[in-house]
Amino acid sequence: MPSVILRDTKLQGNIIEKDSITIDGIIVGDIKAEEVIINKNGNITGSLTADNNIEIGGQVTGDLSSDRIHLNSSAKVRGKLSHRNLVVDEGAQLEIASLTRKK
Amino acid sequence: MFFKSDKKSQDQVHGFSHLGENLFFEGEIDCKGEIEIAGKVKGNIKAKKLRILETGSIKGLVQAENVEVLGYMVGNIESVNIHIGNKGVVRGDLRFESNLSILEGADISGHVQKNKKEKTKRSDTDKVKYLEHNKIAS
Numbered sequence: 001m002p003s004v005i006l007r008d009t010k011l012q013g014n015i016i017e018k019d020s021i022t023i024d025g026i027i028v029g030d031i032k033a034e035e036v037i038i039n040k041n042g043n044i045t046g047s048l049t050a051d052n053n054i055e056i057g058g059q060v061t062g063d064l065s066s067d068r069i070h071l072n073s074s075a076k077v078r079g080k081l082s083h084r085n086l087v088v089d090e091g092a093q094l095e096i097a098s099l100t101r102k103k
Numbered sequence: 104m105f106f107k108s109d110k111k112s113q114d115q116v117h118g119f120s121h122l123g124e125n126l127f128f129e130g131e132i133d134c135k136g137e138i139e140i141a142g143k144v145k146g147n148i149k150a151k152k153l154r155i156l157e158t159g160s161i162k163g164l165v166q167a168e169n170v171e172v173l174g175y176m177v178g179n180i181e182s183v184n185i186h187i188g189n190k191g192v193v194r195g196d197l198r199f200e201s202n203l204s205i206l207e208g209a210d211i212s213g214h215v216q217k218n219k220k221e222k223t224k225r226s227d228t229d230k231v232k233y234l235e236h237n238k239i240a241s
Contacts, residue, residue, distance in 0.1 A: 001121065001123050001124070001141070002123055003121055003122050003123040003126050003142070004118075004120055004121045005120045005122075006116050006118065006119065006120045006136065007116060008116045008120075008134060008135040008136040009120045009132065009133070009134040009135070009136070009138060010132070010133040010134070011128065011130060011131070011132055011133075012130045012131040012132075012133075013128060013129045013130010013131060013146060014128070014129055014130065015126065015127075015128050016126070016127040016128070017123065017125055017126040017127075017142075018125035018126075019123050019125045019126070021123075021126070025120070029130055
């Protein structure tokens with residue numbers, strides 16, 4: 001079962017998850033997972049590294065690295081992005097440097 | 104800003120947080136609601152309700168209102184209610200205020216102590232009742 005962190009929960013420290021992780025809470029620390037989904041109330045201070053997919057609907061301050069990165073319209077992101085595929089929805093607030101890796 | 108992201112009205116959280124069995128976390132957890140742990144956690148946990156599932160493993164101090172240990176726990180537990188399941192393993196002290204239940208098969212080594220946190224309050228109210236009673240009697 002994938003991990004879910006709701007918005008009443010705050011974690012301070014690094015997370016390593018071999019499965020998917022969905023976050024709606026506050027995280028101070030780095031996250032490594034197969035898939036990272038940050039929902040609207042999610043607030044991350046730290047870098048995100050995913051094997052397959054990162055989806056952001058909340059706030060992230062830190063670097064993002066994944067095959068596919070999707071920034072939703074409610075995303076606020078500050079940091080460096082490394083990806084093969086990047087999708088940015090209208091309305092996302094960004095302060096990013098982005099690098100597309102070669103296939 | 105341009106969109107309505109600050110909704111303070113949705114204070115209620117439905118459901119509970121879940122840390123899956125493939126998760127490893129090192130650090131502090133502070134949960135104002137319910138959290139379920141099936142993975143490995145190294146660090147202190149504060150929660151209203153904490154459930155350590157059979158695959159779950161915790162090293163650290165737990166402070167909560169309700170704790171259910173069905174998995175592996177190294178460290179002290181401070182809680183109002185503590186429940187240890189039949190496959191629960193605890194290496195550490197259990198300090199509880201109201202209820203402790205341990206199922207047959209649980210493996211525990213550590214001190215078990217009932218803390219009376221409301222003792223002062225209770226004795227105060229008892230005293231008041233006693234004084235009131237004396238007033239009526241005289």
